[in-house]
Amino acid sequence: MPELPEVETVLRGMTPHVVGKTIQTLSLRRTDLRIPFPTDMHKTLEGAVITRTSRRAKYLVFHLDNGWNWITHLGMSGRFTIEPVTHEPLKHDHALIELTANPVREQLAECTAAEPNILLVFHDPRRFGLMELVKDSEQAQHKLFNKLAPEPLSNQFNEAYLAEQLAKRKAPIKQIIMDNHVVVGVGNIYASETLYRSRIHPATPALKTAKHASELVGNIRDVLSEAIESGGSTLRDFVGAGSNAGYFQHNFDVYGREGEPCNRCTSPIQKIVQGGRASFFCGKCQKLKAN
């Protein structure tokens, strides 16, 4: 499942190809993903110019010049690729969006040939992805967004905020830092990595970790930023048939390393299951303390 760094990488890879472009046609090859496509999606998208893109939690947002935002989510297996207009749809290509270079931009680029049309293709074998339309002015109040906690890389996510959130929760710290009501975008992989760096056992009750809020904030920011940075190296692969945008292999300290030696103390990395998700940690560096 793509986590926040992968989604951010997709956004950064796609943005130069789509911003300033006009949506000429939208071709949908089914009527729904996780939820039905909005009924008026053609009417809203076709003819609109994509003025900018943004990300909120794991939602990718295309801002249109008609005041609407086209909201997308990659779900478990979704991806966007840029293809030539001659692209023959593959199985699981559910939405094909033909983009033209904006006429205004063509006029500005006097000496260069007009950019060819391209296809933005949404491919999602497991169909847990999502597309929705919301007015730009109403996005923050929309039900997909109105309960979301702060972004981990924003100033709203800081020591005082996290300490307050942790102090009132007894559930295991691993589950709390993955809770979208506390902070968005910290998925299973990066929660394990954060706790390893912070030397906190994943089963520690959250309220006992409130005194480590500053370190947790720093480590959450670091593991996500480093992953985004390493994802940048995959961007050159973004354009092209069958290119796999942004799902990169990262070198993890604990995630997926059960039985392998800890990078700090060489003890074997352990695995437990919490809330149905695998947690990886070093039993020696991350002791479960009584207090």
Ligand SMILES: [Zn+2]
């Ligand atoms: Zn260790």
